[in-house]
Amino acid sequence: DVKVTQSSRYLVKRTGEKVFLECVQDMDHENMFWYRQDPGLGLRLIYFSYDVKMKEKGDIPEGYSVSREKKERFSLILESASTNQTSMYLCASSLAQGGNQPQHFGDGTRLSIL
Amino acid sequence: AQSVTQPDIHITVSEGASLELRCNYSYGATPYLFWYVQSPGQGLQLLLKYFSGDTLVQGIKGFEAEFKRSQSSFNLRKPSVHWSDAAEYFCAVSNQAGTALIFGKGTTLSVSS
Numbered sequence: 468d469v470k471v472t473q474s475s476r477y478l479v480k481r482t483g484e485k486v487f488l489e490c491v492q493d494m495d496h497e498n499m500f501w502y503r504q505d506p507g508l509g510l511r512l513i514y515f516s517y518d519v520k521m522k523e524k525g526d527i528p529e530g531y532s533v534s535r536e537k538k539e540r541f542s543l544i545l546e547s548a549s550t551n552q553t554s555m556y557l558c559a560s561s562l563a564q565g566g567n568q569p570q571h572f573g574d575g576t577r578l579s580i581l
Numbered sequence: 582a583q584s585v586t587q588p589d590i591h592i593t594v595s596e597g598a599s600l601e602l603r604c605n606y607s608y609g610a611t612p613y614l615f616w617y618v619q620s621p622g623q624g625l626q627l628l629l630k631y632f633s634g635d636t637l638v639q640g641i642k643g644f645e646a647e648f649k650r651s652q653s654s655f656n657l658r659k660p661s662v663h664w665s666d667a668a669e670y671f672c673a674v675s676n677q678a679g680t681a682l683i684f685g686k687g688t689t690l691s692v693s694s
Contacts, residue, residue: 471624498679509686510625510671517680557624559682566613566675567632570682572624 469494471573473558479579486545488576490558497563499541500570501525501533504555516541517563548580583608585672587685594662595693602657602688604672613675614655615682616646620668628670631655642666667692 474489492499500515502525512525514533522533530552534542541560545552555577559570584607594600606612613632617625629640636648646657655672672685 476622500682507686510684512681515680523680559625561679563679566677566679567630568679569615569627569630571627572617574624575622577622 469496469560469571471558471560471571473556473573473576475576476574477577477579479581480545480548481581482548482550484545484548486548486578486580488543488545488556488558488578490541490543490560490573491539492541492560492571493539494560494571495538496560496571497538498561498568498570499535500559500561501531501541501543502557502559503527504557504575510557513543550580552578553580554578583674583676583681583683585674585683585685587670587672587688589688590686591689591691593691593693596664597661600657600659600662600666600690602670602672602690604655604657604685605653606655606672606674607653608674610677612655613677613679614646614648615673615675616640616644616655616657617671617673618642618668619671619687625671628657662690662692664692664694666690 470493501513502510516522516535532544558573561570562568586605615630616628
């Protein structure tokens with residue numbers, strides 16, 4: 468089974484802090500994704516990466532950056548955290564073999580910015 | 582543009598009763614369609630997927646879904662609901678490259694005893 472591991476289940480940070488969310492997958496997947504999930508808005512794509520050091524903006528990239536130095540690891544960075552970034556963050560990975568490949572999700576990180 | 586609509590925000594079903602969750606999609610080409618389930622505080626788990634072939638697909642946990650191109654629908658069904666099925670269900674459509682997965686806003690299922 469594919470395992471996508473997010474480093475923290477719950478995280479509390481302060482406004483203005485630099486925040487790192489880490490995600491690791493163990494199935495040699497080329498694609499990795501970061502989403503945020505908010506009530507009533509569903510899941511929205513922040514960034515995705517299709518290879519090491521490669522990234523593409525999703526629907527809501529403002530205020531975020533990402534890093535992919537190794538194939539198995541994809542980090543989401545909040546450069547200067549703000550209260551409107553309080554949310555559930557989900558990481559996912561998939562094979563780069565087309566749209567029929569499902570994305571596999573981690574358990575999520577619930578981030579609170581105070 | 583691709584989009585997914587789940588018309589029902591919240592559904593309550595009695596334990597043992599049948600279930601149907603609705604999903605309508607908008608996509609120009611042959612769609613790649615998925616259903617995911619999310620238990621409280623958890624990530625998303627894949628229930629089933631459709632990309633070609635038989636329009637009735639079987640998934641895990643006794644779920645099935647039927648693709649109807651004429652109605653642009655991909656409804657999820659289960660003949661007999663268990664209390665453990667209470668969760669949030671998401672329908673999603675992927676682009677051809679697999680680099681964009683568009684989700685519906687989800688349907689929350691409650692199961693009454």
